[in-house]
Amino acid sequence: MKRYGVFALIAVLCASEPALAQSSSRIVGTVFAAEGGTPIVAAEVEVRGTGVRRVGQTRDDGRFSVPVDAGTYTVVVRRLGYAPDSAANVVVAEGATVTLSFRLRTTALQVLGVTVIGYGTQDVRNATGTVAAITPDKFNVGRVVSAEQLITAKVPGVQVIDNNEPGGGISIRIRGGTSVNASNEPLFVIDGVPLNVGGGLSSGRNPLNFLNPNDIKEVTVLRDASATAIYGSRGANGVVLITTKSGSSTEPAFTYSNSFSSSSIANRPDLLTADQFRAAVTANAPANVGTLGSANTNWLDLVTRTAGGAEHNFAASGAKEDMRYRLSLGLLNQDGILAGTNTQRVSGSASYRDVLLDDRLELSANFKGTRNSDLYSPGGTLGNAVSMDPTQAPLTAGSYFQYTNPLGPNNPLSDLALLSDEGSTFRSVGNIEAKWYFRQIEGLTGTLRSGYDYATSSRTSFSPSTAQGDIETGRTGRLDRNTPRQVNTLLEVFGNFNRQFASLESRLDLTSGYTFEEQNGDYASFFAEDLSTDLLGPNGIPLAGETRPSLSVEESRLISFFARANWTFRERYYATVSLRRDGSSRFGPDNQWGTFPSFAAGWRIRDENWFPSTRNISDLKLRYSWGVNGNQSFGNYLYVPTYTPGGAQATYQFGNQFVSTLRPSAVDPNIKWERTTANNVGLDFGFFNDRLTGALDIYNKETDDLIFSVPVPAGTTTGNFVTTNIGSMKNSGVELSLSWLVLEGRNGGWGYDAGFAISTNRNEITSISAAETDRILTGGIAGGVGSRIQVLQPGSALNSFFVYEHIKGANGQPVNGPTDLDRYVDQNADGIINQDDLRAYKDPAPRLIIGHTSTASYGNWEFSATARAYLGNHVYNNVASNLGHFSGLTQTNAPGNRHASVLETGFVNPQYFSDYYVEDASFLRLDNISAAYTFDRLMGARSVRVFGAMQNVFTFSGYSGVDPLAGVNGIDNNLFPLSRTVTAGLSLAF
């Protein structure tokens, strides 16, 4: 029967409605703001007659429709933040439609609207949870490839960390990490369809690149447990709800916009110049002086470039009676500053919404389809460029310079010319939603939503037999192709009951439902080596000496029941209770189901009668919430004992036969989800007639049952580690958001408003195993295979650096003594420097994050700026530690370039574990600035807007590496130069 139960429910509800015997009379109309003329969403329209009371609500475009019997009515329209308006003596004849139009005046300078929350919408003013909605007027500007970049620095407690590569990977942390081995990324929900953790499938770049930022209407970040608990087992790391644009009657019918950008290098790794390198080799590796060339080559310059980008977006939208549609097409072509890299996107979307069956059925659908084509820099282009000998000429008489020793780096120009690495992703996300308004019970609606997320990608890298790497390894050509595919399907049914009970001075908003999600993935890959010809390139497989195909098929299921009640009493007391029960196939039968409750309360103190009616304090609301969330974002089947067959390269020889092997797995059959319990106290405030508004939140989160791979007593299982629930950690912090309307910009004068998003978060691991003293090393670094320089241990922050204390000399530089005892502090004074002398020292998380947004207007001009500062974050400069020693010049006869720090430290051997490389990476960055001018009615267009923007204008930081924001885990392996982008474009609306 599967999902038919859901349909049965709907059928039962629908069938039990009385026949359509009602009158076809109705009162319809629109509600707009008196200033600006924008539609007012979710305004309450109350129709009162003798013994009759009906209530309707305005939709996204400000329209409403209330069916009534013939009679005389009074219509009252209310919306928070606006003065109510009414129309008396509205006479409706049998079968007639009366049209009314309301224009509401604001009572406050800044009006907060309605925002989406899980399975519904809510007035921002009435919210009891910590919910922040960002709309396009506050989005970051410039070349924005991924949706996450739109909200960088806009929401307190939200860190957005990208890797400098256009369209490259992005990490988001909301209120710090809650997990070690499961994902710390938030849950993304697009128009009600939850994506896989981390955003889903891609060929290598950011999975959310499939979403055209121009199609986004609103990004809502749910941070506290009350808001996220409705997403149960996936809410622990916060939830990001993305609502895409749909048609609206007020929107221009056609829009076209474009932008063109140019990116150039702003900062890059600090390496030795040719002269410095020559001197270093002469002094430290006299045996290798003979290998030096006579050129002066900047290899990084050779593999980087000024990169151009272009973007075009078309959209057509319109309305016909109640029907709304929007169609859009987007094209993006962006080069990376690293030679050979590029990302292209062709995206299309269609959105439809209609109200049918006598206003009782609201039908909507959204479909998006995108193809991303990505070119990657093949092999280790950057790594090779960084470590090439700068005294060598890259190309002499048509032949590339290569080291004679295969341990030396390969000429990146040769690799760029010969190797290829390309990927493409096709992804489509869509949903169809039917919402039924039940007439018998006023305020009752039922929604059926089905959605899907289909993604298939391919990534193919090819290396011909003529590539240096192939020559050195003795392979004659390699082809590696991965073709994963994922299909997620979603079915949801939920009911909503939203009604005002005047006699009780209450409003009740009840939601309850069921969801069924299934994920199917197949992961196929193919590897071929020793190709008989190079001529097919990445597009075919010739006879190969060795081939390795593989296939893995996985499926998982998540089934949930949820309920939520919002109660508003006397328009100033609020309470929310929610409960979600999740069942996940990732756990064994005893642990499949988990319950995630939440509770929240709010009190609008400002509206108490005893509160002085001063306009200087225009809003004051106290909130408290408590809730439990889960995290189940890790592999499937962790609880199932299985036997893994060995591959063809892991056999064992019996005589002349090679026998395949079988290995039983070591599992904990009782594995279950990680649980986070969170408390949040918040204060929403508005001063000076809401000229200054904001929110202050204080929270703590305690995560238990953390999933760790822990050592098991040797000999009890076939494996030394078992993945099980054992650890716990906590996060606590304070967040402040401020929005200040400094100048109102009346009559074309100056307008200016400023926003601040300020947050702190402290993380502490409270336990990781049964033992107090246990620690787990994390943070693998480049250099010293298997070396790890971070630690998880009780009492320290997540991924604290785990290093030796380097003795500082009189000049403040680390001492460069002959033995470890001369260099490092012997913490346990046993006369030996070994692992026991490592200590937890600093951590990657910033102590304070400040985001600032300024927007200004003058006449038809608009200006904006976004800046960001982190204080107290620390980064391990792995580029310096890996390349900042002279032994790289002597260890082989292929001396590679060094990091310039070696000139200061003089280290002969690598000192990977020195705290010298743990640097304070506090910074202030002007993320973007922009200016735009809007022409009214130019050449027949409704509006013409031109804009220019610059991204990554400047960064102030004491950090010595390329980018203080290097990687979410604080290990800077980043060779990718930081870029600065200038963008200009125009948009037309007809």
Added chain:
Amino acid sequence: MKRIIRSTLAAVVALFVGSACTDLTLSPKSTINSETVFTEVAAYRSLIAKVYAGLAVTGQQGCCGDPDIAGIDEGFSQYWRLYWQMQTLPTDDAIIAWGDQALTELNTQLWSSSNPFLGAMYYRAFFQVAMANVLLRETTTSKLDQRGVPAGTRPEIAQYRAEARALRALSYWHALDLFGAVPLVTENTSVSEAPAQATKQQIYDFIVSELIAVRPDLPAIGAAEYGRFDQGTIAMILAKVYMNAGTYVGTPNYTAAMTEVQSIIASGAYSLDANYRRMFSADNQNSPELIFAIPQDGMRMRNYGGTTFLAHANVGGPLNAGDFGLNFAWWGLRMRPETRALFPSIGAGAVDARAVFWANMNQPNITNMQDFQQGTAAPKYTNRTTGGAAGSDQEFVDTDVPMFRLGDVYLMYAELNLRGGGGTAAQALTYVNALRQRAYGNATGNITAPQLTLAFVLDERARELYMEGHRRQDLIRFGLFTGATKIWTFKGDVAAGATTAAFRALYPLPASELIANRKLTQNTGY
């Protein structure tokens, strides 16, 4: 209204009760279920192959992916690489250049209990124990009856059981040698709780009794197919265990060791390989001298340990990787000056053929252990056959790991005779001179009876068996591993060498194991 509520409730109840809407049981599709695996009889053969493969490879995919043990880079986690490092690096035999802290600790004897290589070796040994126990639990007569395993395959399965017990005993010997008192886990031990620590005597007794018990179920000496244990392997393990019993339980058993040594020699199954270098070449499976070798294969048994490590890591500096059938030089291992000094100097007339390749780099003395060009490159392992043909792959080496060979047995005979274990002095001299004749190509290197002393045997073992993973055990048996009597380069983290504490003759139990198993007591000194 009532009707609506009633039917709504009914529908909701149906939804919650209806199991199909809440069915969450999904079985893995791309791995084999533990309930169905033994429906194929071949599974037993695959299982014993895995117990053996635990010595040879690191995981289920070959070199890389799905490793057997976690917490360490898979490439490092190969059994022999870990065992070899622990038996070789802290001695006067070889030193490694790489900057990893954990390797420096091994080079200098100054390890801590959190050294990842020590932990990995410990877990490797117990992975073998656990795998053998799985096989023994899954092949009991009642289980075989229950699954209807045909009588024809029962003898074969009986041999698998004997092999599993012998492999388990081998790893217990390694654990006893390296870590001392460890838990004793057999197929009958409850795995629901942490096992208790056994005494060294209990482990020792278990190894001896198991090996004696399984001997009749294994093929005669030299009769097993390649890559599997026979009674020759059993005799060799027993001989080693008896010979070092003084180290393990305080009382040596030289006589019993001599009995095993003599049985190996008397079987006539093995003979000295005329070509010393063949035992370390890609065709060493043809060497008549090998008693047991861990098979390695560049195509079918890929891993970054074993001879892949030994061949690559010994090459660097002026040595050309291609000469050894390798794609890369790893610039890692060199012989320490103290072992090199045991060989006659180059150009002094007599040439010891075992001194494989005297690449005189910048300097034979080592002042910076991380500079590969200091020390002596001694690349006796090669991925070329004695005929010069390259192995099947240039990265993963074909050469098998010579674990036990007759040359070692000859030197054991000599030592046991000198220690009063029996045999004759004349026979001992004959065996030692057989090795020396092979080394010199003639009798110029032969020694006389008075020259055959215990000190000479120790030096001869250094010459004959260098870089074969015996040195630490030998030095401990001679009482020279720790302390001040014998000092070598970088012993105690001093270039000239320094005294180390006696407790370092045993490695510490891994820190992670002490946390996981609260019943264990750490070795003295750590």
